Amino acid sequence: MKALSRSSAAREVTIYEVADQAGVSIATVSRVLRGTARVAPDTRQRVESAVADLQFTPSRPARSLAEGQHAAAGIVFPDLSGPYYAEVVLGYEEVAAEHGRSVLILSTHGREAAAEMVVDLASRVDGMVVLGRTVGDGVLADLAAKGLPLVVLARDAVPGADSASTENEHSAEALARHLVADHGYRSIAFLGDPVSSNDASGRWAGVRRVLDAARLPSGDDVVVPCAFDEEDGRRAADRLLRRQPPRALVCANDEIALGAVTAAEAIGLRVPDDLAVTGWDDVMAARHSRPGLTTVRQPMRELGAWAARRLQERLAGDASEPRHEVLPTQLVQRASCGHHPEEDR
Amino acid sequence: MKALSRSSAAREVTIYEVADQAGVSIATVSRVLRGTARVAPDTRQRVESAVADLQFTPSRPARSLAEGQHAAAGIVFPDLSGPYYAEVVLGYEEVAAEHGRSVLILSTHGREAAAEMVVDLASRVDGMVVLGRTVGDGVLADLAAKGLPLVVLARDAVPGADSASTENEHSAEALARHLVADHGYRSIAFLGDPVSSNDASGRWAGVRRVLDAARLPSGDDVVVPCAFDEEDGRRAADRLLRRQPPRALVCANDEIALGAVTAAEAIGLRVPDDLAVTGWDDVMAARHSRPGLTTVRQPMRELGAWAARRLQERLAGDASEPRHEVLPTQLVQRASCGHHPEEDR
DNA sequence: TTGTAAGCGTTATCAT
């Protein structure tokens, strides 16, 4: 036993040392590790104890190089700050892990280098899922064309890639109809950015259809662009409400809506008596805010899980036509859109 | 140009094909790609256009094998469901990405196989950060001993690893003192599991110290074990409140607290008039719930960022003694712990 | 400035 004093970054134990210690060839070591061919019981014994002795762990890069596989998959999203993406990632990770696949995450934030980063990610995984408008379609189309299994979520479909999203237009219609028909509101504004987000644009489209059918104003002046966060929602609502408050405010997500409620109360507007407010997502805060936030619940976790399952099928060899799934959502009525007397019993 | 009809999983372009097309050796291609040595301008030209032509991307496993580096780091956490871990991961990913390091995530959930999964993860990264009690100390100690840079968060320190957590005991004392001294509450219970969570045990320790100093009951019957989620908080609170309601309820986190508020209201107890409730974390819902939840804010994002920076320093060769950081937290007084008349002006 | 060739640590195909 040599005295050793490695400063750091200890050399890894290799399959050769295991083979030496067990008195066999590296091929045999590989065989017992992979269980890929039969090995005599006592040889197996010796190998196994050598492995345990040396605490041998195969080098992943070497294995990947030889196998031509990474045993990993990636997921790309814009940001992890809101509850939304975290839930999707969680759903994804959960089933990916069950498939024995490591998960690499990449949050693009909106960095210039997003495209490069995605390409780099692609070189470390067997397949990947991309959320929202994180990178240009070109990059994704290239990747898909190169044969990388790809599933996109909450964005326009990409040629050669599976895709899934949650239902937007119909639920938005249902929501707007509730506001217009049940509550009788005649002036409705939309907070969100239909230009930069697919989800926002779908939701606005649904609302707009109802407004048009009811011959209510639906021009550009009733949509106030705004990012998907609370602070931006508060600011945008503040501007709008000081100018010309509508009777109801449909927000592209819950965070915007909660920001809007804050803004409304700050200038003395009562919700829902003076101003009705609705959100989207049904995050925890929507349930606990007072008044409870009327919103649309979407199965975010399930969206991630769906992506993971689809990817797994592709990786298992499924070469059928790309699938496009739309997961159902559900309108959740609470008090922020107005009183519902029938529930008072 | 041969007609090609690959069914799927297209063969990757290799450095050899690039070299061929550019009429140089693979060494030269590598050189221009890495910028590792000077290359004649026109050779560089030819190589670069060949790379572009063929859309060459180096094989990551091959590169890692040759370099002995992964250019990746991992982060392990119990779960991504609450807002807590998502924030930490986000803070981590953000700075890791700046360092050009890919991020692998692993959520252990509480799976049996956690230890194996962590070991597997270790074989794909240059360093990793581990949150909470996700795996046994033994596994982590082994990893650290093998020379893998390791930083642990929100858990007991591990020999050879950096560690950080957010301050618990002092803020818990401050919180309890506010309840006892300022509001005058004499019976206080704790909802959370000091046995299975470091954070919970630190918080309870702080509270207990204050109770003892005030000669108030602090035995096992005032701590109600409960997981870190809303539903479990609701159930635990329901049991407790039906039996013998204390005057104040200190909860190990906001989700438990919000569950407790629900339970209290369900059996006709008003918060804070009949029962004061406090949380921990200051999640979005804490701000929007009515009454606003008194809680302790901790810098979760910063915790992740700290870990990423520390890891980067280690990977850059820093071999100094392990560092142990405690990030400060902040008491946030809202209405759920009782009225604060001085703020009514 | 560029090429040759020896690793890097596996897997898997042949032989034996």
Added chain:
DNA sequence: ATGATAACGCTTACAA
């Protein structure tokens, strides 16, 4: 049942 050995695709001395 086991052992040699050729890939796998890159990086990097060492030569030229």
